[in-house]
Amino acid sequence: MAQILVVDDSASMRNMVTATLQSAGHQVKDAGDGQAALTIAKTGRFDAVVTDLNMPIMDGIELVKNLRSLPNYKYTPILLLTTESSADKKTQGKQAGATGWLVKPFNPEKLLATVDRVLS
Amino acid sequence: MAIDLEQFHEVFFEESLEGLDLMEQGLLAINGGEQPDAEVINTIFRAAHSIKGGSGTFGFTAIANFTHVLETLLDEARDGTRILSTEAVDLLLQSSDCLRAMVGSLQAGEPIDDSTSGPLVVAFEAMLAGDTVPASEEASTTVPDAAAIPSVDSGLSHNDIVEASINSLLGADDEASLNNDGTSGAGGSDEDGGSSGGGAEWKISFQPDPEILMTGNEPLRLFRELAAMGAMRTEAHTQSIPDFDHLSADECFISWTLWLTADVSRDEIVEVFDWVVDECKLEVELVGDASEELSPVVAEESAQAAESPQEPAASAPVSEPEPVPEPEPAPEPKAAPVATPAATTPAAPATAKESEKAAPATPASSSSSIRVGIDKVDSLINLVGELVITQSMLSELGNNFEMEKLDRLSNGLEQLLQNTKELQESVMRIRMLPISFAFNRFPRMIRDLAQKTGKVVDLQLSGEQTELDKTVMEQIGDPLVHLVRNAIDHGIEPAEERLANGKPEQGTIKLDAYHQGGNIVIEIRDDGRGINPDVILAKAIEKGIVSAGEDLPESRIFDLIFEPGFSTAAVVSDISGRGVGMDVVRRNIKSLGGRIEIQSKLGSGSTFKVYLPLTLAIVDGQLVRVGTETYIVPLISIVESLQIKPELVNRVSGDMALYRLRDDNVPIIPIYREFGIEADNTVLENGLLVVVEGEGQKIGLLVDDLLAQQQVVIKSLVSNYKRVEGVSGATILGDGSVSMILDIAGLIRQVSERSQKRRGRKSGGSGSNSQHQAA
Amino acid sequence: MDIQALAETVPVEGVVNLEGIDFVKNGDEYLTFCLGSEHYGVEILSVKEIRGWERPTLIPNSPDYVKGVINIRGIIIPIIDLRMRFAVGDPTYSNTTVVIVLSLENDSMNCMMGFVVDAVSDVLNVEDGDVKKAPNFGGTLPVDMVEGLVNVGDNVVTIISTEQLLTLEDD
DSSP states (O other): OOEEEEEOSOHHHHHHHHHHHHHTTOEEEEESSHHHHHHHHHHSOOSEEEEESSOSSSOHHHHHHHHHTSGGGSSOOEEEEESOOSHHHHHHHHHHTOOEEEESSOOHHHHHHHHHHHOO | OOOOGGGGHHHHHHHHHHHHHHHHHHHHTOOTTSOOOHHHHHHHHHHHHHHHHHHHHTTOHHHHHHHHHHHHHHHHHHHTSOOOOHHHHHHHHHHHHHHHHHHHHHHTTOOOOTTTHHHHHHHHHHHHHHSSSOOOSOSOSSSOOOOOOOOOOOSOOOHHHHHHHHHHHHHHHHHHHHHHHTOOOTTTTOTTHHHHSSSEEEEEEEEEOGGGGGGTOOHHHHHHHHHTTSEEEEEEEOTTOOOGGGOOTTOOOOEEEEEEEESOOHHHHHHHTGGGGGGEEEEEEEEEOSSSSSOOOOHHHHHHHHTOTTOOOSSSOTTSOOOOSOSSSOOOSSSOOBOOOOSSOSSSGGGGSOOOOOOOOOOOOOOOOOOOOHHHHHHHHHHHHHHHHHHHHHHHHHHTOOGGGHHHHHHHHHHHHHHHHHHHHHHHHHTEEETHHHHTHHHHHHHHHHHHHTOOEEEEEEOTTOEEEHHHHHHHHHHHHHHHHHIIIIISOOHHHHHHTTOOSSEEEEEEEEEETTEEEEEEEEOSSOOOHHHHHHHHHHTTSSOTTOOOOHHHHHHGGGSTTOOOOSSOOTTTOSSOOHHHHHHHHHHTTOEEEEEEETTTEEEEEEEEEOTTOEEEEEEEEETTEEEEEEGGGEEEEEEOOGGGEEEETTTEEEEEETTEEEEEEEHHHHHTOOOSOOOOTTOEEEEEEETTEEEEEEESEEEEEEEEEOBOSTTTSOOOTTEEEEEEOTTSOEEEEEOHHHHHHHHHHHHHHHHSSOOTTHHHHTHHHHO | OOHHHHHHTOOTTOEEEOTTOOOOOSSEEEEEEEETTEEEEEEGGGEEEEEEOOOOBOOTTOOTTEEEEEEETTEEEEEEEHHHHTTOSOOOOOTTOEEEEEEEESSSOEEEEEEEESEEEEEEEEOGGGOBOOOSOOOSSOGGGEEEEEEETTEEEEEEOHHHHHTTTOO
């Protein structure tokens, strides 16, 4: 049972991730872009952040950078949802401070397993 | 797990369609061969990308595979390694059509037809292969990087503390959770599980970079995962921990050696370290076989394993092996051996196999949905909040009612009425969408048609924010398409002809939408050759629609093109002559309670005006009273309201009263006389005048009283009755009574037509006519 | 259930909703009403409700038998005075004057209107054979509006077509 912030500009993915995490008993807040997520993140504390990479306004990489600069999110696990399996994006994500990634497509089981991985 | 992915399908379809619209708009903004705006490319890319991600996740493999090819091309464009050529843009546009059709099929629960997508994929692949541009992505996106590099961190720095905490945590957590799992792990509880577990024994050296903690990766978590695979022992190396003075809490200075006995492959182990590959040194060695009793390291075997080709960890510094203390399972006494069985790992890679249930094409529900701005929803929530307050106030009042509370009761009820009415309005407002939804398809259409006809056409849109009811919007789409097609096909001349006639080579089509007198007006204006009334008339006579010798005014002649069986094009063209005639256009518009008008000038172009009722729409209105009746004057048409000064009233041309408003002479129209009802006040002097304007003409409405201004929901009279001249609809007021909404433009037309008949001459511009008399 | 008794209890502003009344049905059932001294019937299934007379909102430039429009639960419906429309009886408005609200929903139309009558009288149960063809002598009613005549005791009830009634004002 954890507080998780879900960020994705695609409503269907956001709904799916949110519903899946909620089904596992997590409390979820969601946002449609990095900027909105950052605002929400500042108002609360989350045990983990699950974010899409490619988003309007503020993308996932920028969000991770911004989150890592906040004292509350220095060590918070941040998972990137990505379709891009190229090492390039992952490296960028890692350099920005992301904890790990989950490659789309994924099913709810995989999502939960991955999130469980980062929740202590 | 009880997550039914199907519940997200409808949202996915809709956002995909929206994404495709965005993609198309973006593509249309690109000039082939030029470096486009980065943001445009990003938007297009993002749309494709989201569709790919969603379709993969929801099991729509056909779409996912197709989008992948698209994305590859776009990715190159985004990286700047490819300039999108006109052909590429065309191909992408065709793909967006194809995707739209695919999504439509899914939505309708029909099988996807890949006859279109197949050739497109081939074309894309040819384009991708034919260039020097390196293909940037491999075909499969689903395979995660297998590279694994361990990294470890712990928040703390001091050896003993670290070890102690890790050991205790590992031990306690894992045992607890594993017991709960109750998996059929091999010999789990053996303390000396090192030898008892099935499978191979692996030695894993893991030396994280100091910065590993900064990405939120806890070595502890990695170990826990490994421990879940089988029996594991750990050994921590604390020699690199610096002096206390140089210690930083953010950095990790410990490295580990782990012995794992489990029936797992190298890849599975490496995958655990997938995320930290770049932030550690990792070495995985096979040191023993399950059957062998803790056999010492076989050097070749481990070497071979380390270089095995399926180890993709290209960038991972697997090469620099840590000085491994001892291969032998001789754990340091401190590192309590953690014997953790768990045959199947519940957490990690077991689930990697994608659920290949390929989402059976379940007939999607045909219910459509609507996307609503959050502000509209918020206002609804506020209103409901108020309603709840009112309701609780009223029920409290009702529990213990006495006559002296009557005032409060009637106040409460009034409030309830108000709340309900506002709620109704807000709900109606949800159905209103900007007409850009209908306009958005035109840039693409014009582009295609221009290509097809070889004409050069520029499209100009305005008034896209004009709001229209969703239902009306859906039904007006096709007629508009037909009119625009028609304008290109019949209106705009070929470039040579235009140049020959002294016109710019490029033809222009303007689409405009605005509110007017209780209507939404949509204009389709072209600067083409215009309509020749003689040709129309001749054709109509030939078709037997009118009889020869009939004397028709020009506007009537134009209307003939809407008659069934009329078609002006000598050759039925591919574009506008698809068996759908202008008669269908007019019928559709009429069925919406609207009408269509044509203005045309030979040689300089035509304008089609579609008037649609605002059924369900909302209008800001001024309530006025005449006798016992309350009417609503749309605020938008009100110029001003004033009290009549007798000296400014002039009577002209036989009992026509004009009011001098600055330089204008405004005809005074008493509503009571116009509508044949009783009024309190029938004399002009000191009466109230509401000056309104419509179709370029001002009139002054004589009313008894000015009441409130409010927003009203327009309801059609046509649904149960019929169209009424001078009235655009009705609304329900706060007290439940019905009030007529005045159609100012219609009223002006009505008055002017009548006076034309009466006086046999034009009365529209009576001002100039009578100026001298008025003065 | 006696509709007349029900109708007489209708308060001026009130509404009697016929839904929920359990009619025993064999053959067609008609709601009968009076215009002056004449009796008429309309098919009961199309009767939405019976309301007391209330002053409607006038429709500008409409014929005098179109009394105006009223609001029924958010739907705006026109009110036609049948006595004036058919030139039968005396168009006075008292507290027994009622409005029969008819509605018809089918493929070709979806329409609701209110008709002012002097009073509603009864529910008439008619076997198919009981409806007799109307003699083709001109009354004030359009010929195709009359579906037939039914003898009830000494009286003759003119059965009129709901669909024709509701399309009466269409141009």
